[in-house]
Amino acid sequence: MYKIFIVEDDAKIAAILKSNMEKYGFEAAAAVRFRELMPEFEAFGPQLVLLDINLPYFDGYYWCRQIRARSSVPIIFISARAGEMDQVMAIENGGDDYVTKPIHLDLLMAKVKSVLRRTYGEYAAAGAGSAAPGDAHGTVPxxxxxxGLRLLLARGELEWRGRRVELTKNEQLLAEYLLKRPGEVVSREHLLEALWDDVQFVDDNTLSVNVTRLRKKLEELGLQKAIETVRGLGYKLVPHGLGGGGSE
Structure with a gap:
């Protein structure tokens, strides 16, 4: 049974979310101490967090960063803020998805199930141990x-010249698909389908933000402009030593 931690200061909305999660068989708990959230988070040990932005004392972006410093648990933001920049900030601060208020419970549940499948379920298992695309024998290295750029699949880390950075689940999936086709263009549609099985619920800008986050991780390693944007087509990985060109 997956545990869902609900961080929502509107008691009525929190109760509705909790009831809906439990209706679908999840164990749910709503936060009560908004000044110091982490003890509740750690005591409950959730597999997914539903996180509002407008909260007492500290906003959701702050708590997302605090959670990310200790855990890679998926985080879905829930907010009345519908602006594109709010969604970009949510993802850049470590969120995995974004749902606007008023909340459509069917859409929220579709996103919850999708994120859980990617992180812990059938798609996570496929990434960890079943046949990868183009691998007829079902073995994954x-x-x-x-x-010279290495993706350590079991550790979720990228390595370049002895330096390493940790990746989120989405960053690792992006890196994996690009590294399987170095120097080749991987279409945006292919990456969207690889990362989000419910593609109809995904804003195309969400992929762009995740690519930007992976680029920043590569820059931390010293790889500048390793991911090129090929307009109208997709992205390709051109780490130092591979050569190749592309249009930005």
Missing amino acids: PELAAG
């Missing part, structure tokens, strides 16, 4: 490499 412990790492992928191109031009």
Whole structure:
């Protein structure tokens, strides 16, 4: 049974969310101490967090960063803020998805189930141990490499010249698909389908933000402009040593 931690200061909305999660067989708990949230989070040990932005004392962006410093648990923001920049900030601060208020419970549940499948269920299992695309034998190597850049699959880390950075689940999936086709264009549609099985609920800008986050991780390693945007087509990985060009 997956545990869902609800961080929503409107008691009525929190109760509705809790009831809806339990209706679908999840164990749910609503936060009560908004000044100091982490003890509740750690005591409950959730597999997913529903996080409002407008909260007492500290906003949801702050708490997302606090959670990310200790856990890679998926986080879905829930907010009345419908602006594109709010959604971008949510993802840049470590969120995995975004739902606007008023909440459509069917849409929220579709996103919850999708994120759980990617992180813990059938799609996570596929990424960890079943046949990868183009692998007829069902074996997955412990790492992928191109031009000296290594993706350590079991650890969720990228390595370049002895330096390593940790990746979120989405960042690792992006890196995996790009490293499998170094120097080749991977279409946006292919990446969207790889990362989000319910593609109809995903804003195309969400993929762009996740690519930007992966680019920043690569820059931390010292790889500048390793991911190129090929307009109208998609993205390709050109780490140092691979050569190749592309249009930005």
